[in-house]
Amino acid sequence: MAFELRQNLKLSQQLIMTPQLQQAIKLLILSRQELVDTINQEMEENPLLEEAAPDEASAEEIRAEVEEDVQSIEKEESKIPEHTAELTGEGDGREEFDWNNYLEDYGPVGVSYDRAEGDAPTLDNVLTESPSLTEHLMWQMKLSPFNGEEVRVGEQIIGNLDSNGYLRATVEEIARLENVAEEFVEKVLKKVQEFDPSGVAARNLQECLLIQAGMFARENPLVETIIREHLKELELKNYLQIARRLKVPLKEVEMAVLLISKMDPKPGAVYSEEKVQSIIPDVYVVKSGDDYKIVLNDDGLPRLRISNFYREIMGGVGGQDSAEKENGRKYIREKVQSATWLIKSIQQRQKTIYKVAESIVKHQKEFFDKGIDYLKPLVLRNIADDVEMHESTISRVVTNKYMHSHRGIFEMKYFFGSSIQRTSGENIASKSVKEEIRQIISREDPKKPYSDCEIVKLLKARNIDIARRTVAKYREMTGILPSSKRKKYF
Numbered sequence: 001m002a003f004e005l006r007q008n009l010k011l012s013q014q015l016i017m018t019p020q021l022q023q024a025i026k027l028l029i030l031s032r033q034e035l036v037d038t039i040n041q042e043m044e045e046n047p048l049l050e051e052a053a054p055d056e057a058s059a060e061e062i063r064a065e066v067e068e069d070v071q072s073i074e075k076e077e078s079k080i081p082e083h084t085a086e087l088t089g090e091g092d093g094r095e096e097f098d099w100n101n102y103l104e105d106y107g108p109v110g111v112s113y114d115r116a117e118g119d120a121p122t123l124d125n126v127l128t129e130s131p132s133l134t135e136h137l138m139w140q141m142k143l144s145p146f147n148g149e150e151v152r153v154g155e156q157i158i159g160n161l162d163s164n165g166y167l168r169a170t171v172e173e174i175a176r177l178e179n180v181a182e183e184f185v186e187k188v189l190k191k192v193q194e195f196d197p198s199g200v201a202a203r204n205l206q207e208c209l210l211i212q213a214g215m216f217a218r219e220n221p222l223v224e225t226i227i228r229e230h231l232k233e234l235e236l237k238n239y240l241q242i243a244r245r246l247k248v249p250l251k252e253v254e255m256a257v258l259l260i261s262k263m264d265p266k267p268g269a270v271y272s273e274e275k276v277q278s279i280i281p282d283v284y285v286v287k288s289g290d291d292y293k294i295v296l297n298d299d300g301l302p303r304l305r306i307s308n309f310y311r312e313i314m315g316g317v318g319g320q321d322s323a324e325k326e327n328g329r330k331y332i333r334e335k336v337q338s339a340t341w342l343i344k345s346i347q348q349r350q351k352t353i354y355k356v357a358e359s360i361v362k363h364q365k366e367f368f369d370k371g372i373d374y375l376k377p378l379v380l381r382n383i384a385d386d387v388e389m390h391e392s393t394i395s396r397v398v399t400n401k402y403m404h405s406h407r408g409i410f411e412m413k414y415f416f417g418s419s420i421q422r423t424s425g426e427n428i429a430s431k432s433v434k435e436e437i438r439q440i441i442s443r444e445d446p447k448k449p450y451s452d453c454e455i456v457k458l459l460k461a462r463n464i465d466i467a468r469r470t471v472a473k474y475r476e477m478t479g480i481l482p483s484s485k486r487k488k489y490f
Contacts, residue, residue, distance in 0.1 A: 024345040028352065028393070031400035032280055032300075035346075039302050042342055048310050048332070049339040051302040133165060133200075133271035134158055140195045146188075153178050153188040157201060165200040165268025166208070199267040206231055212263045222248065222256040234260065237487055281404035283357040283412075285368065292368060294358045296350055297404075304346070306339050352389070356397045359386045360415050367415070368405055373436075375429040377419030422463045433464060434474045441480055446488040 030038060043049050131139070137158045146154055156178060160169035171189065175182045192201045198215050202208035209227045217223040226234055230242045239257060243250045264270075284295040310332050363382060366374035380391040387394075398412035419427035440458055444450050450458070452471045459466060472482075480486070 020341045020345070023341055024348055025396065027345050027349050029396040029399055032282055032297075032402075034400075035349075036301065039304065039342075039346070042338075043302070043304075046335050046339055046342075048307050048335045049304055049342070050307045052305045131271070133161065133163070133268045136271055137161075137192070137195055137200065141192070144191065146191070149178075149180065149184075150188050150191070153180060153185055154192055157185075157189055157192050161201060161268060163268060163272055164266040165197065165202070167201050167203050197264070197267040197270060199264060205265055208265060208267065209260065209263055212267075213260075216263070217256075217259050220256060220259060222246070222252060223259050226253070226256055227260065237485065279402050279409055281402045281409055282353060283401070283403045285357070285361055285403060285405035287368075287406060292361050292365070292405075294354055294361065296354055298350075301346075304339070304343050306336060306343075310336065352393070352397055353401060355387045355389075356383060356394060357403060357412070359383045360403070360412065362386070364415050368407060371407070373432055375415070375417070375432045377427050377429045378416050379418075380416065420464060420466060422465070428464060430474070433459070433466065434478050436462065436464065437471060437474055438478055438480065441475075441486070444486075446486070449483040449486040451483045 027035065027038070043051065138155070141151065141154050141158070153174065156169070156174045157167060160167055160174070162168050167189075171182050171185045175185045178185075189201060193199075193211050195201070199208040199212045202211055206227060209231075210224060213224045213227055225246065226242060230245065233239075233242050234257065239253050240250060243253045246253070280300065281297055284297060286293045286295055360378075360383065361368065363378055363386075364376060366376065380394045383394050384391045398416070401412045403410050403412055414431070417430045420430055420433050422428055436459060437455060440450065440455055452468045452475070455471050455475075456466065456468050459471070475482075
């Protein structure tokens with residue numbers, strides 16, 4: 001059998017991820033704040049990219065301007081002479097470009113307020129930073145009669161507290177680190193536990209509640225006894241068992257439990273450093289007659305354009321040698337191309353979000369008209385077929401995007417969900433079933449809450465047939481406790 005080499009032609013289709021396509025996909029999945037950060041970073045790296053003033057031109061005019069700039073760059077290069085006269089610095093060419101005015105226009109951005117003119121912001125609008133739990137406790141320790149060695153141990157104790165105010169290091173570890181006796185650490189720990197907030201520096205929940213009971217419930221010794229000896233029964237709300245073991249009336253146990261319920265199990269959480277992030281919607285759904293209109297939220301998004309200043313730069317590279325001139329032209333071409341891709345990718349991103357949002361509103365019109373009870377089952381395939389895009393594209397669009405309507409602000413993913421079969425009629429969305437469960441529990445008798453089996457029967461009366469384990473799963477997903485822990489005795 002002979003082997004030989006042959007050349008054959010073969011046609012095939014292959015998807016190539018061009019840099020432009022990669023950038024478009026990357027921008028599509030970004031949230032609004034991440035998009036703003038990406039644009040700002042690109043503007044810092046690309047000198048030919050600048051932000052257009054809101055009153056300069058519309059989006060269509062800016063788009064036409066970009067196309068015109070891309071088409072004219074080659075013309076600008078052709079106008080550059082191959083050779084220019086030598087510049088002596090004394091004759092022509094000295095005033096070709098006014099760098100002073102340029103630096104003034106493009107200098108550091110800042111706002112100065114003149115208090116004489118009354119433009120200064122009021123003190124009510126000045127942002128303040130609240131102290132952290134560590135700073136608050138260190139401030140109290142400086143005002144307390146601690147000696148030098150106690151301060152060292154106190155700093156170790158405060159430094160080992162978690163965000164809820166609990167001590168996460170043992171007394172033995174702190175004593176070994178500071179080379180002191182464990183009794184001395186216990187003594188300092190007792191002093192720190194007297195600080196505000198009450199219950200801080202406790203090693204477990206029981207100690208935290210006991211510290212607070214010693215401060216706020218001294219006149220009722222039954223509170224401390226229940227916390228110390230019957231914490232498990234207290235968690236299960238088995239108050240009758242506590243009354244029998246302590247041989248006290250049930251009424252006294254209920255009064256003690258009422259005091260315990262007012263204590264804070266996480267005393268340090270009030271000083272949490274977590275920042276509340278406000279949500280800025282990407283899309284507004286505005287009701288117009290019987291229909292809804294989609295309005296993209298462009299507020300806060302920089303409106304980009306290609307700067308005309310590159311023409312001045314192209315005119316300035318003519319007097320250089322051929323190598324430097326070619327490098328300058330190549331650099332400008334790359335930056336113009338990069339800026340053009342970014343602007344087109346952002347425009348394509350906004351168009352895609354608009355189409356997907358419009359399709360979602362079309363499928364969920366009854367939800368916007370009547371409420372969550374009319375939310376329909378919806379999957380990515382339904383929207384993908386409607387807008388003629390791939391499911392992966394729809395998934396990227398609805399990720400970290402928010403929609404504002406008269407019903408509230410919803411993540412675009414909210415409108416997608418599985419379906420539940422009704423005993424009669426159309427299927428219902430799983431989110432609507434969760435809302436039905438929440439409404440049933442909100443109307444129950446607090447002294448006799450519904451069990452999961454009873455909720456199943458109530459749902460079946462509303463033509464919703466689901467299993468008990470499904471009710472338990474939906475209840476847990478909604479953050480609702482089981483009936484034994486929802487029961488209220490007083």
